[in-house]
Amino acid sequence: MKIGLEVHVALPTKSKLFCSCSSGAEEPNTAICPTCLGFPGSRPMLNEEALKRSVTIAKAVHCKVNEKTHFIRKVYFYPDLPKSYQITQLEGAIGHCGYVDIERKRIRIRRVQIEEDPARIIHADDYSLLDFNRSGVALNEIVTEPDIESEAELREFMSELRSILFYAGVDIDKEMKVDLNISVGAEKVEIKNITGIKNLVDAERFEEKRQEELIASNKRVATETRSYSEETMSTVPSREKETDEEYGFIYEPDLAVYPTNGIIPYATVIASELAKQYSGKRKETIKTIKELVMFDREALKLIQYGAGQSNIETVINAIEVLKRRGKIRMPEKGFGKMLDLLDKGIVLDDDAIAALNDGEDVEAEKHGVSTEEIDREILNVLSQRPDLVKEYKTNKKVFNSIVGIVIKKYKVSPKHVAERLALVLGE
Amino acid sequence: MEDDDFDRLLKTCRIKLEPGERKRIKDETTQIIAYFDTIRDADCDNCLPSYQPIDVPARTRPDKVEGFYDTGKLLGNSKIYRFYIVGPKI
Amino acid sequence: MIGGIEEFVDKEKPEGYYERLIAELEKVNSKLHIFSSINRQISSGIPFSVKDNICVSGVESTASSAVLEGYVPPFDATPVERLKSNGFGFVGKTKMDEFGFGTFGINCKDHPRNPFGDSYVTGGSSAGAAAAVSVMKYHIAVAESTGGSISCPAAFCGVVGFTPTYGLVSRYGLIDYANSLDKIGIIGRSSRDVRYAFDIIKGSDSYDTTCVDHQINGENRKKLIIIDQLMANVDQDILSSFDKFISKMQNLGYSVEHRSLPLIDKALAAYYIISMAEASTNLAKYTGFKYGIRVNDFSKGYNEFFTEARRNFGPEAKRRIILGTFVRSASVKSRYYEKAMRFRHMLIDALNSIIKDGFLISPTMPIKAPAIKEAEELSPLKSYSMDSITVPPNLAGLPHVSFPYDYINGFPVGVQLVTSHFNDYALLDFVQGWEEEFNYRFNYDVGAI
Numbered sequence: 001m002k003i004g005l006e007v008h009v010a011l012p013t014k015s016k017l018f019c020s021c022s023s024g025a026e027e028p029n030t031a032i033c034p035t036c037l038g039f040p041g042s043r044p045m046l047n048e049e050a051l052k053r054s055v056t057i058a059k060a061v062h063c064k065v066n067e068k069t070h071f072i073r074k075v076y077f078y079p080d081l082p083k084s085y086q087i088t089q090l091e092g093a094i095g096h097c098g099y100v101d102i103e104r105k106r107i108r109i110r111r112v113q114i115e116e117d118p119a120r121i122i123h124a125d126d127y128s129l130l131d132f133n134r135s136g137v138a139l140n141e142i143v144t145e146p147d148i149e150s151e152a153e154l155r156e157f158m159s160e161l162r163s164i165l166f167y168a169g170v171d172i173d174k175e176m177k178v179d180l181n182i183s184v185g186a187e188k189v190e191i192k193n194i195t196g197i198k199n200l201v202d203a204e205r206f207e208e209k210r211q212e213e214l215i216a217s218n219k220r221v222a223t224e225t226r227s228y229s230e231e232t233m234s235t236v237p238s239r240e241k242e243t244d245e246e247y248g249f250i251y252e253p254d255l256a257v258y259p260t261n262g263i264i265p266y267a268t269v270i271a272s273e274l275a276k277q278y279s280g281k282r283k284e285t286i287k288t289i290k291e292l293v294m295f296d297r298e299a300l301k302l303i304q305y306g307a308g309q310s311n312i313e314t315v316i317n318a319i320e321v322l323k324r325r326g327k328i329r330m331p332e333k334g335f336g337k338m339l340d341l342l343d344k345g346i347v348l349d350d351d352a353i354a355a356l357n358d359g360e361d362v363e364a365e366k367h368g369v370s371t372e373e374i375d376r377e378i379l380n381v382l383s384q385r386p387d388l389v390k391e392y393k394t395n396k397k398v399f400n401s402i403v404g405i406v407i408k409k410y411k412v413s414p415k416h417v418a419e420r421l422a423l424v425l426g427e
Numbered sequence: 428m429e430d431d432d433f434d435r436l437l438k439t440c441r442i443k444l445e446p447g448e449r450k451r452i453k454d455e456t457t458q459i460i461a462y463f464d465t466i467r468d469a470d471c472d473n474c475l476p477s478y479q480p481i482d483v484p485a486r487t488r489p490d491k492v493e494g495f496y497d498t499g500k501l502l503g504n505s506k507i508y509r510f511y512i513v514g515p516k517i
Numbered sequence: 518m519i520g521g522i523e524e525f526v527d528k529e530k531p532e533g534y535y536e537r538l539i540a541e542l543e544k545v546n547s548k549l550h551i552f553s554s555i556n557r558q559i560s561s562g563i564p565f566s567v568k569d570n571i572c573v574s575g576v577e578s579t580a581s582s583a584v585l586e587g588y589v590p591p592f593d594a595t596p597v598e599r600l601k602s603n604g605f606g607f608v609g610k611t612k613m614d615e616f617g618f619g620t621f622g623i624n625c626k627d628h629p630r631n632p633f634g635d636s637y638v639t640g641g642s643s644a645g646a647a648a649a650v651s652v653m654k655y656h657i658a659v660a661e662s663t664g665g666s667i668s669c670p671a672a673f674c675g676v677v678g679f680t681p682t683y684g685l686v687s688r689y690g691l692i693d694y695a696n697s698l699d700k701i702g703i704i705g706r707s708s709r710d711v712r713y714a715f716d717i718i719k720g721s722d723s724y725d726t727t728c729v730d731h732q733i734n735g736e737n738r739k740k741l742i743i744i745d746q747l748m749a750n751v752d753q754d755i756l757s758s759f760d761k762f763i764s765k766m767q768n769l770g771y772s773v774e775h776r777s778l779p780l781i782d783k784a785l786a787a788y789y790i791i792s793m794a795e796a797s798t799n800l801a802k803y804t805g806f807k808y809g810i811r812v813n814d815f816s817k818g819y820n821e822f823f824t825e826a827r828r829n830f831g832p833e834a835k836r837r838i839i840l841g842t843f844v845r846s847a848s849v850k851s852r853y854y855e856k857a858m859r860f861r862h863m864l865i866d867a868l869n870s871i872i873k874d875g876f877l878i879s880p881t882m883p884i885k886a887p888a889i890k891e892a893e894e895l896s897p898l899k900s901y902s903m904d905s906i907t908v909p910p911n912l913a914g915l916p917h918v919s920f921p922y923d924y925i926n927g928f929p930v931g932v933q934l935v936t937s938h939f940n941d942y943a944l945l946d947f948v949q950g951w952e953e954e955f956n957y958r959f960n961y962d963v964g965a966i
């Protein structure tokens with residue numbers, strides 16, 4: 001099986017791609033102007049931030065960034081497309097020939113391009129309703145080569161891509177639209193406009209099975225465009241779509257050719273690389289680091305800072321503590337001090353962390369508990385409650401009860417206590 | 428041009444012609460395309476395509492939000508239902 | 518002699534001047550069909566008219582197409598806005614060939630008639646614009662040229678039609694024909710009037726990427742260049758009067774050089790390919806529900822609905838949509854659209870090297886203004902061929918001006934002068950020099966004080 005994807009995400013810009021309307025309006029048809037309505041006489045003017053963000057994404061997926069980039073018109077008729085052509089890119093797109101590495105495999109990226117979003121369209125029985133707030137919102141499309149060969153790879157790729165996009169500043173919680181090209185045999189089927197990763201995987205699963213069954217019963221798989229229905233969790237042939245012949249691409253004559261050499265991509269990409277280096281070095285925390293980097297930019301800042309100060313385990317432990325307590329916006333100085341204390345085997349309580357967060361100094365004796373003290377308390381509890389030790393031999397759940405008793409005395413992290421207890425109990 | 432090709436072209440651009448009009452325009456179209464073919468032997472394949480006749484500087488726009496002064500006026504040209512523009516059935 | 522709109526600015530306007538102007542204009546208009554709408558509210562300023570494909574806020578702007586009937590743009594085109602805020606008063610919208618598709622000004626409802634003879638065409642596509650200049654004493658027309666739509670009607674109506682270098686005037690608010698070719702320009706009764714208005718409308722605009730803030734030169738060149746291929750199909754009576762004009766110019770100190778440029782014969786095909794390709798995308802947006810004519814039965818499927826709306830295009834618009842869609846189809850694109858785009862590049866280089874030390878000069882049109890009946894009988898291809906002289910500078914984005922140099926059987930004939938990109942003022946200087954030698958004639962003087 002071969003799978004190629006066209007992933008569309010909204011670029012993080014305040015205004016639309018070609019006009020100054022807001023990208024994030026709620027009330028229908030309030031963020032509109034002659035340009036995004038396609039009024040006769042209106043014209044596009046490119047948003048510089050969209051260009052910069054797209055170059056950032058292109059570099060993050062290791063694309064060669066074209067020295068000069070330009071736009072084209074893709075003509076097709078649908079009520080949500082105000083000009084009946086979409087301003088998009090093809091040759092001369094922002095980037096080409098990149099890749100995303102997943103476990104044991106490289107997925108090649110064919111192209112990274114900018115384009116405008118059509119309007120939101122609501123289907124009614126005898127008409128349609130259109131909200132042009134979305135019309136003209138800056139999109140970034142990432143086109144892969146057909147290198148994905150299983151559902152697992154599909155999931156892994158999407159997870160990796162999400163992490164990369166996150167660091168390029170994309171709001172990955174916004175809906176992501178994917179066109180899925182899938183061929184089990186020789187014929188390619190395109191499933192257009194799938195919303196979200198869950199639906200993508202479901203569509204893939206359905207389509208893989210459908211094509212397999214057709215092939216098994218010696219039936220032909222039609223080369224066609226299909227759409228995915230969330231309700232029935234299946235794909236059906238969709239409306240007749242224009243082909244390249246009909247799109248009749250021409251250069252967009254209302255825009256210029258834009259050089260990219262002066263554009264400095266956002267530094268977050270580099271941070272993401274750093275995180276990956278760590279994850280590569282330290283197999284057992286891949287998951288931890290990925291969770292951290294995928295969902296918190298602040299955490300990554302601290303990883304970068306802490307990496308020079310202490311070993312990576314301590315840094316990650318510290319970040320976990322901070323995240324759990326909602327104190328991830330820690331100033332670097334405070335974080336440095338925290339690492340210092342942790343390296344000395346001192347576990348910090350809430351007050352200590354709050355103090356560090358406020359930029360105050362912390363005396364280890366007052367707020368911190370050293371590992372020795374914890375060990376001592378563990379031994380103390382164990383000697384006073386031999387019943388628990390006995391019960392633990394048959395019921396491992398008792399472990400947590402012991403941790404609970406220890407942390408009654410010290411406001412320290414249960415995880416830390418659990419680690420010490422495990423050592424003491426010889427686990 | 429073959430009839431099938433011409434009809435496909437009409438469908439692509441959503442143009443419908445009356446039977447009489449269709450024959451006349453098809454003949455004229457064929458004639459004009461034959462004239463267009465005179466450009467075939469122009470020796471310009473080494474020239475880059477000209478997007479515009481002058482060099483257009485790559486001006487961009489800062490990412491600032493500025494609303495249109497009166498969005499209501501933009502909707503005055505269409506049929507509106509609860510703030511939505513009404514379009515044809517899909 | 519300072520006349521024209523500068524004189525108008527200084528003159529005391531008599532009581533009720535604008536009411537009288539409008540009344541006279543309406544009378545002339547009922548005969549010549551120049552305006553699609555006249556602004557009865559005008560009460561001050563130098564009167565300026567606007568070609569119907571250029572948006573004026575609150576005024577129906579249809580590019581003389583039934584498809585756009587009822588479209589009232591809520592914004593002014595940049596040149597309109599600049600004129601309004603610099604002492605001009607909007608007087609009305611002028612008729613044109615639908616979307617600019619035409620050479621004679623007859624591709625629209627109740628098309629304009631030539632002020633020198635009302636059974637003759639005005640030329641197109643800025644038909645009403647040139648005719649309006651020819652009938653009004655104090656007035657300039659904002660017009661637009663894609664392939665000769667300013668030069669041609671200026672020549673047939675005996676006025677000065679100036680098409681600036683591509684990109685010098687913002688196209689924000691222009692209803693597109695072919696974006697990489699469209700240029701907004703000025704038609705006036707003299708080079709001074711044209712310059713006055715041009716200086717107000719030019720210059721970059723944050724709403725039009727392709728509009729540039731380039732320095733404009735006025736480098737006078739004492740050489741006139743005639744490209745032989747452009748003279749090949751010119752009518753005999755025009756040729757002989759043009760020869761006389763050239764002799765006069767030689768007496769005034771200009772040298773004349775004949776050049777051969779065989780590739781220029783392909784400019785017409787290249788022009789029509791590019792302009793139709795772009796036009797077919799620009800006209801795709803007219804689908805009958807957001808603006809312009811509305812199809813009311815929303816329950817039709819969208820394809821049928823759109824097709825229904827698009828029946829309102831005139832025959833020439835339909836032809837260009839079909840041809841334009843064809844030349845950019847993936848399977849033939851490299852033979853037509855891309856080839857023409859490359860050809861344009863080659864032509865620009867060739868013309869630039871020829872005109873670097875002189876002006877390109879020729880009659881504007883190969884014929885005099887034809888009778889309406891005659892023009893109606895021409896096949897589309899024959900019609901297109903009438904643009905053979907106006908197309909090359911338009912395709913190359915070179916500034917050019919058409920001005921009257923003679924009258925044959927009572928009808929004006931024009932000469933077209935072309936120069937290098939951004940040497941625009943040199944054209945107006947040249948015409949101003951000519952105006953010292955020659956008196957323009959007009960059949961009407963509406964608004965004279």
